[in-house]
Amino acid sequence: MSGRKLRVQVPMRWADMDAYGHINNVNLVRMMEEARIAGFGVPGGTGKPGTEPLVNLFSAIPEATQILVVEHRVRYVVPLDYRNVPADADLWISGIKPASFDICYEFHDPVDGGLRVKATTTLAFFSVNEDRLLRIPAAHREALEEFRGEPVFRS
16 A cells, blocks of 8 residues: 655644643644644534645535544654744555544654654544444545555554
């Protein structure tokens, strides 16, 4: 598998820094969300129009369907030091299952390019009306396949 990867830039805010000058672990999860939205778009029916994502995978979901976070997994390879320039994040998809899939992330230092953080977010389609997970629609599954690559973590 060698699907297409997206590279997005994610701002590091002064308030994201901890006492050691690193991006705080809680704020790194926020950066994962920012990267996911910049790369793959805002889930349909949320927010107001703005900048288009690199690839719009999430805006055309059926009405009364949500894309929910099931799990995050983060490995801090080396601390991501605060800088006043955006961090580089590579994104791709792995672990496509009937009702969920993983977005993989690698965050790189924006100055030296070094790998700092590896992470995944598991997402699932959820029916608000039926209060249950949904199978990923065929059209979305096909769109995800273009970005399918190796998982960040091996179990």
